[in-house]
Amino acid sequence: MSPRSASVNEELRRRSRERLLQAALELVSERGYDATTLGDIADRAGSARGLVSYYFPGKRLLVQSAVHRLMHRTLEEALEREPRTEDGRERMARAIDAILGLARDHPVVMRQHMAGILQGEGFKQCPEQRRLAELLSDTMSRYGSSDTAADYPMLRALLMGAVFAALVPGVPMPVPVLRGELFRRYGLEWERGVPPDAGAPGGTYHEDLSRFFAPGSREPGARHDDGSGHGHAGGQNQEADGAGQSK
Numbered sequence: 001m002s003p004r005s006a007s008v009n010e011e012l013r014r015r016s017r018e019r020l021l022q023a024a025l026e027l028v029s030e031r032g033y034d035a036t037t038l039g040d041i042a043d044r045a046g047s048a049r050g051l052v053s054y055y056f057p058g059k060r061l062l063v064q065s066a067v068h069r070l071m072h073r074t075l076e077e078a079l080e081r082e083p084r085t086e087d088g089r090e091r092m093a094r095a096i097d098a099i100l101g102l103a104r105d106h107p108v109v110m111r112q113h114m115a116g117i118l119q120g121e122g123f124k125q126c127p128e129q130r131r132l133a134e135l136l137s138d139t140m141s142r143y144g145s146s147d148t149a150a151d152y153p154m155l156r157a158l159l160m161g162a163v164f165a166a167l168v169p170g171v172p173m174p175v176p177v178l179r180g181e182l183f184r185r186y187g188l189e190w191e192r193g194v195p196p197d198a199g200a201p202g203g204t205y206h207e208d209l210s211r212f213f214a215p216g217s218r219e220p221g222a223r224h225d226d227g228s229g230h231g232h233a234g235g236q237n238q239e240a241d242g243a244g245q246s247k
Contacts, residue, residue, distance in 0.1 A: 014214065016045075016047055017055050018214040019045035019046060019047060019213075020041060020047060020051075020052060020055060020056070020062065021062070021066045021069055021128075021213060022045070022209065022210065023041045023042075023044035024036070024041050024062050024065075025066040025109060025209055027041055028066070028108065028109050028112060029108055032108060032112070033059075033115075037059075038052050038059050038062075060116055060119070061124050061126065063109075063112065063116065064113065064117070064123075064124060064126065064129075065126045065128050065129070066109075066128075067112075067113040068126060068129040068131075068132055069212055069213070070102070070106065070109065071099070071128075071132050072128055072129075072131045072135060073211075073212040074098050074099075074101070074102060074212075075095060075099065075135050078094045078095065078097065078098035078194075079091055079094055079095065079098075079139070081094075086142070088139075088142035088144055089143060089186075089187075089188055089192065090192055090193070091139050091142055091143070092140075092142075092143045092188060093188045093192035093193030094192075094193045094194070095135075095136065095139045096179065096182050096183065096186075096188075096193060097179065097193040097194045099159045099162075100159075100162060100163070100175050100182075101175075101194075103166040103167055103175065104166070104175050110163060111167045114160070114163060114167060133152075133156075136155060136159075137152045139155075140152045140155055158182060158185070159182075162178040162182060165178055166178055175196065176196045179196065
């Protein structure tokens with residue numbers, strides 16, 4: 001059998017990583033962080049268990065990357081939804097509503113995310129987090145900031161603080177109250193974005209999160225091709241490792 005080309009190996013690696021991110025997000029949403037193992041994630045993704053460590057050094061970073069994917073794709077959808085706008089104030093309102101909406105619609109994964117970044121390992125940068133940072137920084141710039149380098153970290157801190165406040169067990173603050181405070185800080189009219197009583201045009205909650213991952217990364221019950229021309233069903237497929245060899 002002739003060796004796989006570099007482009008085929010790269011595509012297999014991309015799909016493997018996408019499946020792991022999607023599986024991690026699904027399982028933590030369903031079971032919680034502590035009840036989800038790396039083996040569970042690999043099985044749901046249809047990947048060899050040893051492959052997980054090739055892409056991620058541990059469960060915490062894998063889950064953190066998965067939640068950052070959820071955050072940046074949700075934000076991206078909110079900013080680019082119809083009617084499209086270049087109005088910086090409207091885009092700021094949409095950004096605030098998108099992030100607060102995650103606390104409302106995905107409390108399990110967002111609570112775990114907030115708890116995780118406060119652990120000893122702390123916050124880790126990853127491609128998904130960098131994309132989220134780019135979107136928020138661009139939102140701050142379009143809003144009219146004269147010093148985005150200073151104003152973006154404050155926006156990020158305020159949004160994180162609001163999400164934390166919305167998720168504190170036993171004493172959560174209502175999302176509309178937090179929204180009102182953020183809107184007042186940035187001088188935004190309540191009618192902008194998606195007011196709580198308006199109903200989101202394409203809100204943040206969907207049981208199927210597959211749209212946030214690369215097309216073809218995984219379909220329930222689908223047979224996956226390991227690149228050798230042989231399909232494997234469900235969790236029994238074999239993936240290419242970093243050297244392009246099948247496991």
